[in-house]
Structures are given as C-alpha cells and as structure tokens.
Amino acid sequence: MTTKNIRTWKNKEGNLCFSYNTRQPMEKPLIIAVIGICIGTVIFAEYLYFNTAYSLFPLLFLFMFIFMYWCVYPCKDNEAVEEMMMDKNVDLRLHNELKTFNKNTYEVRRRFHQDSKGTYGIITGTYMLVLLSDGEILEYELKYHKPTKIEYAYHEFIKRPTKCTNPEHKKVIEIRSFTKWWMQIAIPEKAKLSLIIFAFVSIGIALTSLYLWLMIKFEWKAIVFFIVYIVIFMILQSLISKSKNRIVKILDFIISLPIIITKILLNLMFPTMIVLMSYMCLGAYAFGIPIIIVIALYFLLNLNISWETMFFITLAVGSIISVHGSKFIHWMIKEQSPLKNWENHKYEAVKTELALYVINKNNVNFLIYLAYFLYLSLSGFMQIQYNEPLITTNIDSAILKAFLVFIAFSNMVNKSKDVEIKVKPLLSKMIRLITTHDEN
Numbered sequence: 335m336t337t338k339n340i341r342t343w344k345n346k347e348g349n350l351c352f353s354y355n356t357r358q359p360m361e362k363p364l365i366i367a368v369i370g371i372c373i374g375t376v377i378f379a380e381y382l383y384f385n386t387a388y389s390l391f392p393l394l395f396l397f398m399f400i401f402m403y404w405c406v407y408p409c410k411d412n413e414a415v416e417e418m419m420m421d422k423n424v425d426l427r428l429h430n431e432l433k434t435f436n437k438n439t440y441e442v443r444r445r446f447h448q449d450s451k452g453t454y455g456i457i458t459g460t461y462m463l464v465l466l467s468d469g470e471i472l473e474y475e476l477k478y479h480k481p482t483k484i485e486y487a488y489h490e491f492i493k494r495p496t497k498c499t500n501p502e503h504k505k506v507i508e509i510r511s512f513t514k515w516w517m518q519i520a521i522p523e524k525a526k527l528s529l530i531i532f533a534f535v536s537i538g539i540a541l542t543s544l545y546l547w548l549m550i551k552f553e554w555k556a557i558v559f560f561i562v563y564i565v566i567f568m569i570l571q572s573l574i575s576k577s578k579n580r581i582v583k584i585l586d587f588i589i590s591l592p593i594i595i596t597k598i599l600l601n602l603m604f605p606t607m608i609v610l611m612s613y614m615c616l617g618a619y620a621f622g623i624p625i626i627i628v629i630a631l632y633f634l635l636n637l638n639i640s641w642e643t644m645f646f647i648t649l650a651v652g653s654i655i656s657v658h659g660s661k662f663i664h665w666m667i668k669e670q671s672p673l674k675n676w677e678n679h680k681y682e683a684v685k686t687e688l689a690l691y692v693i694n695k696n697n698v699n700f701l702i703y704l705a706y707f708l709y710l711s712l713s714g715f716m717q718i719q720y721n722e723p724l725i726t727t728n729i730d731s732a733i734l735k736a737f738l739v740f741i742a743f744s745n746m747v748n749k750s751k752d753v754e755i756k757v758k759p760l761l762s763k764m765i766r767l768i769t770t771h772d773e774n
Contacts, residue, residue: 340415345490350423353488354415357408366404373397416476416489417446420462423491424474428464431472431495440467445507460489463498463507471498471507538606541599567593605688608673612689615671616698619663621652646732650739653702657740658747660695667693699744706737 342352360366373393380389424444432439442465449459460476472495481487498504548556570589625648632639656663667673667689675686710733713724723730 340419349493350419350491351488352419352491353486356412356487359408360405361408366401369400370397413446413448416460417462419489420446420460420474420476420491423493424462424464427474427493427495428472432466435466435470436468438467439470441465442467442509443507447503447506449502461503463503464495465507465509471504472496473498473500473503534602535606535609538603541603542607542610563592608685608688609692611673612667612693615667615673615689616656616663616693617652619666620656620659621648624648624651624655640728642728642732645729646736649733649736653736653740654743656702657695657699657744660693660698663693664690702740706733706740709733710737 340352340354342350345351373396377387377390377393381387421444428441432441444462444464447461447463448457449461450456451458457478460478462474462476464472464474466472474495475492477490477492479488479490552559567589571586625644628639628644628647631637632644668675668686673686673689675682677683709724713730713733716722716724717730
C-alpha cells in the first residue's frame, strides 16, 4: 500500500481531510476474462480427450470464488487506506484525549469498523473504536464527502471522539468472556435453577454409576480393600491422635483424605439417591401390588391367563395407581418404606420431604406420559419402517392398550367433576318417587 497518492489538508474546523485515488469494484475486467477462458479451456479439453466433465463443478465453484474476490478486493484496498489514515491520526490525538481521564487509564485495543446497509453493503459510516482500560469506548468518526462540481470526493477525520453508545459498535470491540456472557444472557431464573438441579442429578448418577462399576469390576477385591483400609485407618487414628507432632498430623490428614473425599462424594450423591429411591418405591408399590394380586388369583383360581395379559393388567393398574392413588403411595412411603422419617436424625425429615415432593401427582403423570410417548414412538417407527415389533407383537399391543386404559381412566376422573348428579338430591327424589301415591 502506497501513500504517495494521498493528498491531505486541514479544514477550518481543524479536522484532517484527505483524498486518494479510490479503486472501483470489478475493475480490470481483463483479469477475470482471462481466468474464465483458462477454466473453460480446461473443461473443454477434458471433454474432448476423455469424454468426461468431472472438472466442471469444481472449476465452476473455483471461478465463482475468484469472481467474488475480484468484485470486492478493490474495496478492501480502499478500507486499508482509510484504516491506515485513521490509525495515524488516532495515535496523534489519543494521548491528549487520555489526559481528561484517570491517570491510570490506557488504551486496551482499537478496531476499524464500517456500518453498512442493504444487500450491496452500502457504507453508511466509518469509525475507529478505542477500548480503554476503564471500560469506556471512544468513537472516532471518518466522514465521507461526496464529489461536487467544484471539488473531488474526500474524507474528513473528526478529531474529537465521542463516547460510544451504539450497542452494535460495542459488540465489535468489547472483550468477550464466558463469565460476562453467562451473566448477561437472559435466562429465566427457573431455567437456571433447573440447570443447577440437572447438574446435581448428573453428578449423583455419575458417581453412583462409578461406585457400582467398581463393585462389579473388582467384586470381592473392592470389599476386601475397603475393609483393610478401614482397619488400618482406625489403628493409625488411635496411634496418631495421641501425638502432637506436626509431621504426624500431616500424615493423619493424608491417610484421612480418602475418607474425606468419600464423604464429599456421598453428600453429592445423597439427593440423587433419594430421588431414585423414591421412584423405586413408587414403582414397587404401584406396580408390585397389582402383579402380586394377579399372580395370586392365577394360582388360587387356576385362571387360564397369559403372561402378556398379566403384564397388561399390571401396567394399566400400576399407571393408574401411580397418578390417581398418590395419597396411598405417599402414605406408604411415609410409613412403610426406607424413606420413612424415624426421627433419629434431622436430615430424615428433609429426606422424606424431598422424596414426597418429587413423586408429586403432576410430576408422575408427566413421567408416565413421557415413558409411553417414547416407547410408542419407537414401537410405531419399527412397525411402520420395518414391519417388526419393538419387543414382541403381544407386548407392544399390551403397552398400547395399557396406555389407552390409563388415558380413558384419567379422562373419566376429570369428567366426573362435571357430573351434575348429587347424591343427596338423588336419594331424596328416589324416596319421593317411592312414597308419592295418588289419593283414593
């Protein structure tokens, strides 16, 4: 980039003005014509010699890319000249401008920016943005003056900057950080709390899975290792606790570290374990009782009933009990489950409260609908796409019918609230009908 063609002067306001030989879009058409002829020649030669046109699309794509660059690169050259001139003048002016700020204020970064509008990218404003250490943004403007009958087009650098208030300009230069972005992002409080709960549950499930994996992987070795560690830990604790030596105390901390880490992990796992246990109890009481009754009737009455039918009855009745028998489930958990509040420790009341809260009727109703929705979606896809059942034809049919029974029962319960027959007036009218006779 050369500066010998740039003419500079100052106007009556003391602002620096300059003009230069601006480059025009799509100048030197011979260049693009030669490139187009070369690409066309390659495509034509391939067709003549090999009777193929494999290079057609790649070369046309390349030509389109070169054509777009040829159209805009002169404008980029103009931008480079304007940015250079603005940089020089900002360097001269900024030092004096910073004197009006705190003495510790300094420049952090600067950005050349142009506002544009329309699909053709018409430039509506040119600026040099300067970010200061105190977070303030200064905005130097470069005004463009169109040519007139008596003078050529030129640019005027406004020597006094303004404080930037344009939010789009601020986005260009402000330093972005994850913390700042997270604080500014407009997420409802409910969504943020949901993310935190999801993180707690995920950590709890991950840690529980890790412990189960260790037990399955190492089996009895893990149990033996744990027992040996506890024995050694207790022996060392009894010996170390009597010593006041600093090194011994550090050794005590190192030996206790696995216990401390395990306690922290168990505390993180505890809420998730309670939630999972509450749903396990819900499943045991809601689905266990119907299946026990069905099996008992099967053996006692020697019923000729298939196990698919037993599955259907259990699933339908269990779903209904889960939602519409919520008071019974809550009573069972409060009185007849490991989650009962025995009043031995303060946390037991909180544990029971959490367990009952997560198996709220509305929560369970949503989960049952979600489970049916996922299963029936997969089952329907397998049936339509491959003409095959997801498990077996009878099982898929049993689940579908159980869901229909659940929907029918739920709607019946909801519609029963709209029934206009009241017991007392009905009984009164029936008695009147019985006791009312014509006089003889």
